[in-house]
Amino acid sequence: MNKIEHRWLELRHFDELAAQDSLIHQLxxxxxxxxxxxxxxxVASFSKYELVGLFPMFIYPAFLIGLGNIPVxxxxxxxxxxxxxxxxxxxxxxxxxQATYAYIGSFAVSGGLISFISILLRFTxxxxxxxxxxxxxxxxxxxxxxxxxxxxxxxxxxxxxxYRYIYVLIEEVMKTIRAHSLxxxxxxGVGFKVWxxxxxxxxxxxxxxxxxxxxxxxxxxxxxxxxxxxSWKIRTGDIAFLVVWTVFxxxxxxxxxxxxxxxMLLGGFS
Amino acid sequence: xxHHIIELKDVEYVYPDQTAALNGISCRxxxxxxxxxxxxxxxxxxxxxSHLAGIFVPSKGTIRVGDYPVNKQTLPHxxxxxxxxxxxxxxxxxxxxxxxxxxxxxxNLGLPPEExxxxxMEALEIVGAASLIHxxxxxLSGGQKRAVSIATVLxxxxxxxxxxxxxxxxxxxxxxxxINLLKSFKHTRIIATHDLDLALDVCERTIVLxxxxxxxxxxxxxxxxxxxxxAKSSLEKPLRMQGFPT
Numbered sequence: 001m002n003k004i005e006h007r008w009l010e011l012r013h014f015d016e017l018a019a020q021d022s023l024i025h026q027l028x029x030x031x032x033x034x035x036x037x038x039x040x041x042x043v044a045s046f047s048k049y050e051l052v053g054l055f056p057m058f059i060y061p062a063f064l065i066g067l068g069n070i071p072v073x074x075x076x077x078x079x080x081x082x083x084x085x086x087x088x089x090x091x092x093x094x095x096x097x098q099a100t101y102a103y104i105g106s107f108a109v110s111g112g113l114i115s116f117i118s119i120l121l122r123f124t125x126x127x128x129x130x131x132x133x134x135x136x137x138x139x140x141x142x143x144x145x146x147x148x149x150x151x152x153x154x155x156x157x158x159x160x161x162x163y164r165y166i167y168v169l170i171e172e173v174m175k176t177i178r179a180h181s182l183x184x185x186x187x188x189g190v191g192f193k194v195w196x197x198x199x200x201x202x203x204x205x206x207x208x209x210x211x212x213x214x215x216x217x218x219x220x221x222x223x224x225x226x227x228x229x230x231s232w233k234i235r236t237g238d239i240a241f242l243v244v245w246t247v248f249x250x251x252x253x254x255x256x257x258x259x260x261x262x263x264m265l266l267g268g269f270s
Numbered sequence: 271x272x273h274h275i276i277e278l279k280d281v282e283y284v285y286p287d288q289t290a291a292l293n294g295i296s297c298r299x300x301x302x303x304x305x306x307x308x309x310x311x312x313x314x315x316x317x318x319x320s321h322l323a324g325i326f327v328p329s330k331g332t333i334r335v336g337d338y339p340v341n342k343q344t345l346p347h348x349x350x351x352x353x354x355x356x357x358x359x360x361x362x363x364x365x366x367x368x369x370x371x372x373x374x375x376x377x378n379l380g381l382p383p384e385e386x387x388x389x390x391m392e393a394l395e396i397v398g399a400a401s402l403i404h405x406x407x408x409x410l411s412g413g414q415k416r417a418v419s420i421a422t423v424l425x426x427x428x429x430x431x432x433x434x435x436x437x438x439x440x441x442x443x444x445x446x447x448x449i450n451l452l453k454s455f456k457h458t459r460i461i462a463t464h465d466l467d468l469a470l471d472v473c474e475r476t477i478v479l480x481x482x483x484x485x486x487x488x489x490x491x492x493x494x495x496x497x498x499x500x501a502k503s504s505l506e507k508p509l510r511m512q513g514f515p516t
Contacts, residue, residue, distance in 0.1 A: 015366060016406065138366055164364055167408075212361040215325050219354045220426065221346070221378030 005178075008170050010074065017070060017135040024068035024136045028238040029145035035245050036133045040126045042249040049101060049114045053256040054121050060245065061125065064132040075135070079127050090119040139163045141232075157224065165210055172206050274301045274336045274351065274429045274458055276322065281331035283317055283482075291317040292328070293482035299458060301429075306469035306490060307462040309479035310504035315462035316357065318479065319432050322460065323354040336429065350379065353428030353457075357435045359415035363407035368399070368418050371407055375426040393425035394418075397451060413444030420451070430458040437465045466494060466508040478503050 018025070024032075043057055065072055097112030133142070143160045147153060176198060180190055190198060251257075276299040283292040291314045299305055307315050320326045321333055324345045336351055338344035356362045365371040372393055376386040394400045397417040402410060407418060416436065423431065436452070437445045445468070452459065452472045463469055469476055469490055476493045478486040480503045486493055493499065494508055 012406075012408070019367065019404070019406065140366065140370070209361065212356065212358070213364055215320075216354075216356055216362045217364065217374075219323050219325070219349055219352075220375035220422065221349055222374075223346075223378065225378075227377040 005174050018138045022069045024064055028232045028234050029137045029141040030148050031238040031242050032137055033145045036129050039129050042253050043122050043125045051118055052258045056252045056257045057125050061128045068136045070135050078131050082127050086123040090116040168209050169206050277334040279332045281328045284329045291482050304459040304473040306473035306476040313479040314482040316434055319434055319462055322432055323352050324348045351429045353423030353431050355419055355423055355433040359419040362419040368405050369403045372421050372425045389425045393421040397421045412439050433461045437468050470508050
């Protein structure tokens with residue numbers, strides 16, 4: 001099995017996680033979307049040099065992992081996959097911002113290094129929250145939630161179709177690469193000369209396939225409106241989830257809890 | 271229901287790349303009839319089916335399905351009464367679970383949730399796939415996928431069933447089950463296939479296509495006994511007729 005096929009199966013695995021029936025999965029999708037958004041906004045709003053104050057925020061993803069029955073290893077792998085993008089955003093901070101921010105023992109820590117680590121922390125938090133949303137809510141439920149939140153229909157449909165057609169594209173890529181590797185056994189990967197025609201072919205085949213799926217949808221009365229069966233009613237549990245986490249996020253944002261805990265514990269000595 | 275006649279008059283179709291696919295097709299299919307559409311690869315079978323489902327619009331000629339001529343305005347009606355099962359089940363199944371997939375059509379018809387649920391259950395029971403209801407479609411076997419894709423169409427309660435190569439890629443048992451299922455239906459059935467034994471089992475009437483034209487149209491047994499006709503259209507006598515002339 002080649003690498004792409006492996007990744008592909010992992011991606012599909014994510015879809016299956018979303019089909020579970022845990023406490024978190026049963027929550028109203030709209031509530032989950034709003035809470036996730038709120039979480040990301042709060043995480044992003046911390047000051048540039050914040051490190052310690054961010055740590056309590058990890059309670060939220062931990063809570064979802066625990067109650068949502070999500071395997072941590074799979075989640076971490078996905079988070080790492082997006083890491084390169086963030087590394088490039090923050091990698092120059094330690095060089096650009098060399099003013100000493102604090103001392104650890106006699107070692108001077110620059111502000112740039114702190115902000116770099118802070119960016120990494122925020123990234124881990126927001127990406128894992130988003131992944132957890134996807135792993136605990138099916139894509140069509142997210143679509144439904146977004147349209148209930150008055151996101152324009154065209155955007156919601158774009159998201160749903162993109163998600164559906166990513167699968168189509170990857171399947172075609174997989175087949176093409178497999179056919180290539182069977183007939184080029186001594187080559188490691190696809191040479192650049194072959195790439196051109198391969199990608200062209202792939203585009204045509206994917207377009208064809210997408211066309212057929214679209215026709216199948218039209219034949220069953222698709223008219224641009226996404227209808228799904230489950231209609232969620234907001235229950236007390238959903239409201240409680242939203243309120244408790246909102247209060248928690250605001251609290252963590254306003255009060256530096258680790259700092260405060262430390263002071264309380266060490267208060268007698270300083 | 272009794273007026274669900276399908277009528278094609280001089281239907282011609284030219285693909286945008288100027289390939290002529292259909293060349294003056296005329297025929298009439300009555301309510302409840304099971305018709306096999308046979309012919310060589312590229313004879314125009316799939317193109318013809320696409321016309322009946324309103325996916326393609328003829329370049330010339332007219333098609334009527336039931337009370338409606340097939341055109342842009344009547345498409346919703348036509349699609350309501352014609353259910354098309356695609357050649358590749360993976361094209362037909364696009365929702366995250368079997369339930370969602372079978373419910374897709376009825377929901378688009380605007381039915382209330384209880385009715386949708388009832389129809390989904392009924393359709394899945396008919397094809398014998400009720401136990402798969404919460405499975406993701408891409409994880410099913412070929413035979414299961416075929417069964418579910420038939421259910422996705424049945425749940426819309428169509429009057430006409432159109433199928434493109436329904437037995438392709440199925441193991442012998444799944445194929446036999448499919449044949450029995452197709453035989454049990456009361457719908458008007460139009461089945462494009464290379465599986466002539468299936469045609470012999472399910473369809474009393476056969477239309478032979480070659481190069482976009484109707485070469486022959488008549489009782490299945492009669493057509494499959496006409497060896498010169500079969501040879502001309504790249505076909506072969508069904509296996510079970512080869513030893514025992516009927």
